Each structure stands twice: as structure tokens, then as C-alpha cells.
Amino acid sequence: MRCPYCGSEDTQVKDSRPAEDNTSIRRRRICPDCGGRFTTFERVQLRELMVIKKTGRKVPFDRDKLVRSFEIALRKRPVDRDRIERAVSGIVRRLESSGETEISSEQIGLQVLEALKSLDDVAFVRYASVYRDFSHAEDFEHVIDEINAKIARDPLDP
Structure with a gap:
């Protein structure tokens, strides 16, 4: 594994x-050349997934991009990193076990919305505003009405 600090090809695993x-193996590594320490994760990849964008272009699925989508929606919200990781792992597992090798960005977006709905209402509205391309205040009102209806049905499960 190449050192992210000095580029050395020779790093050592200190803890695994x-x-x-x-769903993954966490490895703590150290670089003998510069002394830099860093963490890597090893995950099983069941199949190579391709994402079909709205334009029709196909790009390889990128788990890190999915994580960043959650992090942006959840910025400054009280949600633990572990809960984000579990939500992302669940989505990836469902995508990989679907039997499909090509998945539309719309399908992924719907799964992210569902996960965010159970994690944090504010993050759900943030993500929905981009995903659903909100252009008017009424668009936000509709989503907030959905959330309020959910709370009215079950006030103990926000």
C-alpha cells in the first residue's frame, strides 16, 4: 500500500x-520511510457496478461518493459516523445483491432518500432539495408536510 504522505511503496500493517x-477489515498502517500513520479499509466487492447517469453516461460505482453524499446532507447534524457507515453499507449490499450490474443514479438516490428519512429529517430535506431539483418554496413545503404527516402518525418515531 502506497503511503499517502511520502508516496513510499513499502508500508507496514500494525493492526488489523x-x-x-x-463488512470490512480495518488496517492501521505505518510508513517506515516517513513515520506516517494511516488507516485503510478492505471490503468485499461482489460485482463491478456501473451507474447510469441521467445523461445516459455510465460511470463505475464509487462508494466514497455515496459516503460524501451522506456527509454533505448530514453536515452539522447530530448523526454518528457509524450510523452513516451502516446506512451506506446497507445500500451497497442491496445494490450488489440485486443481480444488476448497471444501476441508475435515480435508484441510488431513492435509496439514499429512504436512509436519510430514518436518520435525520433536516438531512432528508437537504438531499431531497437537490435530488428532486427543488425550484420553489412550495417544493420544500410538500416535503415538510410529508415529514409532519409521518410524525403525526407515529410521534415516538421521528
Whole structure:
């Protein structure tokens, strides 16, 4: 594994253990050349997934991009990193086990919306505003009405 600090090709694994969600291996590494320490994750990839964008262009699925989408929507919100990781892992597992090798960005977006709905209402509205391309205040009102209806149905499960 190449050192992200000095570029050395020779790094050593100091600690290796399963990640909390048991879907990856977490490795602590050290570079003998510069002394830099960093963490890597090893995950099983069941199949190579391609994402079909709205333009029809196909790009390889990028788990890190999915994580960034959650992080942007959840910025400054009280949601633990572990919950984000579990939500992302769940989406990736569903995508990989779907049997499809090509998945539309719309399908992925819907799964992100569903996950955010259970994580944080504010993040759900943020993501929905981009995903659904809100252009008027009424668009926000409709989503907020959905959330209020959900709360009215079950006030103990926000």
C-alpha cells in the first residue's frame, strides 16, 4: 500500500481487525520511510457496478461518493459516523445483491432518500432539495408536510 504522505511503496500493517459493521477489515498502517500513520479499509466487492447517469453516461460505482453524499446532507447534524457507515453499507449490499450490474443514479438516490428519512429529517430535506431539483418554496413545503404527516402518525418515531 502506497503511503499517502511520502508516496513510499513499502508500508507496514500494525493492526488489523474487523470494522464495527463486520463488512470490512480495518488496517492501521505505518510508513517506515516517513513515520506516517494511516488507516485503510478492505471490503468485499461482489460485482463491478456501473451507474447510469441521467445523461445516459455510465460511470463505475464509487462508494466514497455515496459516503460524501451522506456527509454533505448530514453536515452539522447530530448523526454518528457509524450510523452513516451502516446506512451506506446497507445500500451497497442491496445494490450488489440485486443481480444488476448497471444501476441508475435515480435508484441510488431513492435509496439514499429512504436512509436519510430514518436518520435525520433536516438531512432528508437537504438531499431531497437537490435530488428532486427543488425550484420553489412550495417544493420544500410538500416535503415538510410529508415529514409532519409521518410524525403525526407515529410521534415516538421521528
